[in-house]
Amino acid sequence: MNFYAVRAIFYFEMARTWRTIAQSIASPVISTTLYFVVFGSAIGSRISEIDGISYGSFIVPGLIMLSILTESISNASFGIYFPKFTGTIYEILSAPISYVEILLGYVGAAATKSIILGMLILGTASLFVPLEIRHPFLMFFFLVLTAVTFSLFGFIIGVWADGFEKLQIIPMLIITPLTFLGGSFYSINMLPEFWQKVSLFNPVVYLISGFRWSFYEKSDIRLSVSLVMILVFLSVCIILVRWILKTGYRLKS
């Protein structure tokens, strides 16, 4: 195990976060706070409870997931895309470092940032709405699992992208709509039956539902199904990343 290499990549990526703290941490925290102010306090006070939970509290898990998904993808994709863009990837490719170690460095750092961010948003949310976490360990487990899975997904996007536009296109055109339609702001039981069935094809529904269960023991989908779905997505990402690093797809010629 090249411990020093993993540490070097991890610290390098974390240093980038602290250097760009306004963009990496402050911006998502502020925008999520605005969601709480608008949807939680202003509009939320006029919306009736969902599953016995006040609307402001109901949206907390979804909003945390929204940030975790977008930030995990953004951090991991940028982390690997930027060395490709500047050409410094030569150093990673020529270093005595295995595929697993590359992943531990890049994905580990991206997931760590997301987890920190998730906890910050959780802390911020507690200032605005009453919060109850019935299963804190499960909540943290979901947080870590989602951050790692979507950081892996971001890594794949970063390797695949050959321009800044492509780097943005999947998060903007696919992930954000899926998250908004994944039950962040509503329970999918509130949808007409047809759209409830359509929603089951949205993987984000399972993440938010499982995560919300860890807070309030209330969910749209059974907890076990949520867990299985996220593990399936994690496995798909691992298989894809393994193939990328083994073949050198878009990294080596």
Place this chain on the structure above:
Amino acid sequence: MSTILSVKNLNKIYAGGFQALKNINLDIRKGEIFALLGPNGAGKTTLISAICGIVNPTSGQILVNDHDINENFRLTRTLIGLVPQELSVETFEPVWDTVNFSRGLFGMAPNRKHIESILKKLTLWDKRNNRIMTLSGGMKRRVMIAKALSHEPQLLFLDEPTAGVDVELRKDMWNQVKELKDMGVTIILTTHYIDEAEEMADRIGVINKGEIIVTENKRKLMQKFGRKKLTLDLNEPFNAIPDQLTRWDLSLNDDGTQMSYTYDSSKEDNGISELLAELSLAGISYKDVHTKQSSLEEIFIQLVHAS
């Protein structure tokens, strides 16, 4: 002298079908400076990239210190340092951080003294806290060398290290390369400045269209392929070479005051005595004689054109 790098039957065909390397066989000896020369697109960078693990070879084998680079990638890559042709640096990072990052990446424990000594040798110490984006092109090139040296490699690839660097800095870098050699580092250098190779290299390799045309000790190469020119400063100018001397490979300069004879310096009988005797018989007198050996650049051009 033992071999530190051995390339055997190496081929690289890119996805589009272009064959960048054709059956390359090359041995590099421990402690030498080997200059790999070739025109643009000859395959120099592809060869280096294949050795360093950046490009996947199509076939062939590469051994570093007798270890296969695929089977024992951790050991072999630790031994190699690379300064690529492109100025690829972490623009927003301070010099100190980026050099330490490279050391860690190659599996080495932090060593402040070693990094300090490299930065001082490369006159980067005063700039250690500066972001790389604020440095000049020459300084950025030095940062890349510092990064490559951070993990104490035994085999260093310098791919066009002095491209875009001013004359003074170039000379400085030549001295640093010589110092590295004195420290026992084996250096493989590619350059477009042939005088650089002539100045520094122990052995020369010429690559063209993906094939190694020649690898030879620099002195032997210059003897083998080099030609010499004997120039006579004439007392009286001539309009043309006199008829009785046409069998010789002679030429006149523009104003007819200098007559030159080009000959193969490696041959025992180069004809100089005979020519001088014939000049005397023809009544041609001269006030000075000088000779000039062909430069490595002239040999390089001759080899590339012939291949």
